[in-house]
Amino acid sequence: MRYVLLLCALLLAACHREQSHAPAASASAVASADVAVPRTIDRGDGCVVEITQNGSGPVARMGDEVTLAYDAHVKDAEATVASTRGWDVPCRLRLGERGALAGLTRGIEGLSAGSKARIEVPPALGYGKDGVPGANVPADATLVFEVEILGVR
16 A cells, blocks of 8 residues: 555656657547547557547646546556545646656546546656556556546646
């Protein structure tokens, strides 16, 4: 449990990597409620988003505060390395803020409130060559987040 809390804190803690500000796919095209699901969006930087449920609320853009629930694991491993399950309040993340994991921000940007998605975060946009010792995130790990966007403001 201590390591899960450490990983969650690291997700929101100050990051020493420069955030990627490459433009996302058109926000209206990403999570429109009338588009068929599931569908996959390749962000072009290794971040891949598979939308499994369309939302109908506001669209998340850089600078917005997003409320979300998530489970995270290392790709090709079953064990959860971080999760908001059991939290009294959902996770709040400001898109583009230095403390936000770059790949998670890239994956969430353009999704609407109410959306559910699977986001693959490559090592370069995650924890890179360092991983997270003690939290079961090895060096050069691709992370997979199952997210639900609860709100955008």
